[in-house]
Amino acid sequence: MVKKLEEYAWLCPQPFINLHKNLHGSVKPCCITQYHNTYWPSVSIDEYFKGEQLKNLRKEILTTPGDLVARNCEICLEQEKHSEESHRRTYLSYLEHTKPEIKLELEEYLETDMEKPFIKTMEWIAPNNFCNLRCFMCGPSNSSSIAKENIALGISNFPSKGDKLPWKFPDDAAKDILEFEDKVLENLVEIKLTGGETLAIEYNYNLLDTIVTNFNSEEMDLRITTNGTLTPKFNGKDIFDYIPMFKSTLLNISIEGWEERNGYIRYPSKWSTIMKNVRRFAEMDNIRILFVSCVSSLSVGYLWEIAREYESFLEGYPGIFYPFVTGSLVWGEWNKYTVSAVPLELREQYIQNYYENPNMRYVKDYLKLISFLENVPFDVEKHRGMMLDIRARDKHRGTNLLDLWPEWEPYYK
Numbered sequence: 232m233v234k235k236l237e238e239y240a241w242l243c244p245q246p247f248i249n250l251h252k253n254l255h256g257s258v259k260p261c262c263i264t265q266y267h268n269t270y271w272p273s274v275s276i277d278e279y280f281k282g283e284q285l286k287n288l289r290k291e292i293l294t295t296p297g298d299l300v301a302r303n304c305e306i307c308l309e310q311e312k313h314s315e316e317s318h319r320r321t322y323l324s325y326l327e328h329t330k331p332e333i334k335l336e337l338e339e340y341l342e343t344d345m346e347k348p349f350i351k352t353m354e355w356i357a358p359n360n361f362c363n364l365r366c367f368m369c370g371p372s373n374s375s376s377i378a379k380e381n382i383a384l385g386i387s388n389f390p391s392k393g394d395k396l397p398w399k400f401p402d403d404a405a406k407d408i409l410e411f412e413d414k415v416l417e418n419l420v421e422i423k424l425t426g427g428e429t430l431a432i433e434y435n436y437n438l439l440d441t442i443v444t445n446f447n448s449e450e451m452d453l454r455i456t457t458n459g460t461l462t463p464k465f466n467g468k469d470i471f472d473y474i475p476m477f478k479s480t481l482l483n484i485s486i487e488g489w490e491e492r493n494g495y496i497r498y499p500s501k502w503s504t505i506m507k508n509v510r511r512f513a514e515m516d517n518i519r520i521l522f523v524s525c526v527s528s529l530s531v532g533y534l535w536e537i538a539r540e541y542e543s544f545l546e547g548y549p550g551i552f553y554p555f556v557t558g559s560l561v562w563g564e565w566n567k568y569t570v571s572a573v574p575l576e577l578r579e580q581y582i583q584n585y586y587e588n589p590n591m592r593y594v595k596d597y598l599k600l601i602s603f604l605e606n607v608p609f610d611v612e613k614h615r616g617m618m619l620d621i622r623a624r625d626k627h628r629g630t631n632l633l634d635l636w637p638e639w640e641p642y643y644k
């Protein structure tokens with residue numbers, strides 16, 4: 232009998248069926264695989280599959296999750312401490328409900344020596360960090376605007392990438408696309424593009440061109456994560472031309488608050504532009520749209536506002552919008568904007584906000600957010616680092632945290 236996925240103690244499909252390649256050329260199992268003492272290097276796809284790093288992680292996942300899982304999958308483990316939700320569980324559910332035939336194939340694959348790759352989904356962060364926004368919880372790898380602001384503020388970026396912004400590596404992009412053509416695209420059922428600002432990076436359109444020209448895009452799902460502010464044309468085509476050529480499209484619109492709150496965290500985005508673009512996407516056939524929010528120190532007290540206002544989209548466009556998702560936990564050593572930076576006194580008020588603004592659609596989400604607020608320990612160093620960062624960026628931008636978050640006043644001085 233072939234062992235079912237649900238019979239494993241703690242299985243994640245991503246190290247077996249997914250490939251994630253980022254701006255630095257690093258190849259790893261998924262977008263949130265962490266780097267603690269386990270840097271995932273820039274290697275060829277063949278080297279990645281033959282490498283001990285992936286083999287050892289896979290072995291732990293299939294037997295007893297231990298130190299490697301703890302280090303690589305820290306975000307999923309943290310999420311699962313607070314709720315039933317995690318990226319890992321989302322991917323398992325995707326297989327069970329959307330791709331049951333691949334689930335069966337994967338179960339059989341897990342019983343082989345796994346020497347031959349079985350890649351069905353892929354995520355690419357093209358080697359170009361262009362982004363027009365400077366979101367607080369982002370970094371220079373994903374935003375040329377943050378990198379530029381960092382230089383102005385004397386904060387170091389990655390010296391190896393140079394000071395000329397945005398970082399653009401056309402040769403690496405062409406090499407990546409050739410390699411995907413050769414090793415991955417033939418069997419892919421889902422391609423996921425993120426950024427940088429995904430829709431404003433030409434290399435993403437080069438990959439889409441390759442897929443629609445040389446592969447069966449009508450059997451492939453397209454997933455795009457975007458800030459929703461830009462829809463430029465490259466070689467005479469924009470994203471509205473590509474979407475109809477795929478089996479289906481899921482558009483993840485990243486927002487961190489409603490209206491001005493989003494504009495502050497995702498500075499300097501214009502809410503009216505995002506809404507105009509979202510409504511245009513919503514008129515397309517074969518598309519589903521999802522508003523997604525990170526759980527960060529700045530958003531964690533106010534995600535109920537999005538839930539409340541988003542109802543108009545769910546009701547106005549039946550079957551197009553999914554309920555909004557609070558799935559991406561801002562976490563990790565390098566990020567200051569984690570829930571651990573929120574002082575305990577503010578958390579009581581934030582928890583109260585969720586009780587005072589109940590929403591039956593998001594009961595589990597609210598319980599998860601409350602659990603983060605109640606249980607994530609306060610980290611004074613992170614808090615101090617975050618306040619320094621906010622003050623410096625506010626001064627540089629001419630903004631003020633207290634306009635929308637007056638409760639932070641005692642810590643802002």
Ligand code: SF4
Nearest residue numbers: 243261304307318319
């Ligand atoms: S971080 Fe989560 S989604 Fe990524 S490989 Fe680990 S368990 Fe899977």
